[in-house]
Amino acid sequence: MNKDQKFLIGAVAALLTxxxxxLLVAPKSGKESRKLIKHKATDLGDTAKDKxxxxxxxxxxxxDKLKEGFxxxxxxxxxxxxxxxxxxxxxxxxxxxxx
Numbered sequence: 838m839n840k841d842q843k844f845l846i847g848a849v850a851a852l853l854t855x856x857x858x859x860l861l862v863a864p865k866s867g868k869e870s871r872k873l874i875k876h877k878a879t880d881l882g883d884t885a886k887d888k889x890x891x892x893x894x895x896x897x898x899x900x901d902k903l904k905e906g907f908x909x910x911x912x913x914x915x916x917x918x919x920x921x922x923x924x925x926x927x928x929x930x931x932x933x934x935x936x
Contacts, residue, residue: 853881 856877860870 849881 857874860874860877863870865873
C-alpha cells in the first residue's frame, strides 16, 4: 500500500469520525440523526463504489498497455532470434560446403 492510499484511508476514517461525533452531539432527534447517518453512509458507499469502478477501469487500461508492450517485445525477440538462426544456418552450411 503506497503513501497516497494510506493517506486516503486515514482521511476517510477521520471524515467518518468527525461526521459521527457531529451527529451524536447535534441537537436533533434520534430519528433525524439516524436518517442523516443513513443518507451519509449511502453517499459514502456510492462514492466508494464509484472510486472502485474507476480504479478497475484504470487497471484494465494499464493491463492492456502492459500486454501490448509485452507482445511487442516478444515479437521483437522472435524476429531477432529468427535473424540469428538464419545467420547461424548460413555459416554452418558454408562450413559444411567448404569441408
